[in-house]
Amino acid sequence: xxxxxxxxxxxxxxxxxxxxxxxxxxxxxxxxxxxxxxxxxxxxxxxxxxxxxxxxxxxxxxxxxxxxxxxxxxxxxxxxxxxxxxxxxxxxxxxxxxxxxxxxxxxxxxxxxxxxxxxxxxxxxxxxx
Numbered sequence: 001x002x003x004x005x006x007x008x009x010x011x012x013x014x015x016x017x018x019x020x021x022x023x024x025x026x027x028x029x030x031x032x033x034x035x036x037x038x039x040x041x042x043x044x045x046x047x048x049x050x051x052x053x054x055x056x057x058x059x060x061x062x063x064x065x066x067x068x069x070x071x072x073x074x075x076x077x078x079x080x081x082x083x084x085x086x087x088x089x090x091x092x093x094x095x096x097x098x099x100x101x102x103x104x105x106x107x108x109x110x111x112x113x114x115x116x117x118x119x120x121x122x123x124x125x126x127x128x129x
Contacts, residue, residue, distance in 0.1 A: 001037035004053065016040045018058075019102035025076065026083075059098050063121040064090075072108055072116045082122055091127050098123035 005015070022034040038056075041047075047055050064086075068078045079100075087094055101121040108116040 001039065005039045008050075010039050010041070014042065017104045019104060021100040021102070024096075025079070030076075058101065059123075061095065061098060062092075062124050062126075063101070064092060064124045066120040066122065068116070068118045068120055070115055071113075075116070075118070078120060082120070087122075087124070092124040093127045095123040095125045 002017070005011075005017070016039070018038040018040070020036040020038060022036060023032070025033055041055075047053075064082070066078060066082055066086075068075065070078070083094065100123065103119040103121065105117040105119060108114050111117075
């Protein structure tokens with residue numbers, strides 16, 4: 001994805017690189033979890049010239065935001081905290097009809113501490129009252 005994006009002039013900070021988690025690691029072995037790699041497109045981008053790529057529009061709605069800045073291998077711990085501690089103690093519940101979004105804000109290999117900066121957007125809906 002990164003090679004296709006940069007080869008087509010899609011760079012940060014104008015464009016965002018987004019990971020979409022397609023599976024729940026509590027239900028699917030981590031080695032089998034699927035993940036889409038995405039990049040936002042500028043207005044007027046001609047998708048017809050890129051038949052080899054798949055395009056999708058992200059669904060709107062309410063999301064909880066968790067700002068993650070840590071070593072990449074600790075990302076799963078952030079999800080465990082969100083789903084195991086924060087959500088059960090909040091006024092919200094997970095909206096499993098939509099996917100989690102990971103907005104990648106840096107390149108960990110360029111970070112002085114090797115950490116990744118990711119905004120995790122967790123789809124939520126108002127919990128039962």
